[in-house]
Amino acid sequence: MAKTEGSAKVVVCDAGPLIHLDELDALDLLGDFPEVLVPEAVWREVLRHRPLALEKKTLVLVRVAPSPGQPTSLLRGLFETMSLHRGEQEAPALATKHEHALLLTDDTAARLAAGVLGLGVHGTIGILIRAIRRAQRTKKQVLELLGAIPNKSTLHLKRSFLATIIDQVEHEAG
């Protein structure tokens, strides 16, 4: 299957998807995006929990230092209200600086904040399933990856919900 659709210009990663995709040996899926930006606080978090994820030869991750100066009061207030920690703050803040940027996070509060900021936001599950549409993995391979989530990754999902997702992919994916 040819890649006939464009991908977002820039992806900004929170720690969750980097860690979870690496746990599933699927970090290469991010290579489909032209640029993968990793804010400094996220880089450090991944370095602490999953250092090998930062050393893949097949994927170029761009480490981005935080911008000088304070975030706007709107951003600060939003992040404090959502109780986002450092990495979860830096990732959406960085994404707001890039037009059409896609934020990748598995944290619900960070997703909420991203929604308020008008950012496109997805997570590990979306990237895995997208791999079928982008011809990076076969449907069978993605179904196996989804099935491996409870045992092979630290992404926590309700089992019955995961079963529903697998069923949907089985029936709707090309």
Place this chain on the structure above:
Amino acid sequence: MAATTVIQAELPPELTDRARSFVEEGWAANMNELLAEALRRFLESHSGDLTEAMIQEDVNWGLHGKD
């Protein structure tokens, strides 16, 4: 007084230090109150229904998105 449950948890020292300082400065009555409030807020902002709805959006994007 409402019934309570004692929970033993291992926390990173930096987080514990910040929590203690927060209490000592007077922003919370004690560590129990602070931890209960932190837990309540986390559970509210990470409700199962909300998380499922967001992941479902992810599934639909993965299957049928354009980017």
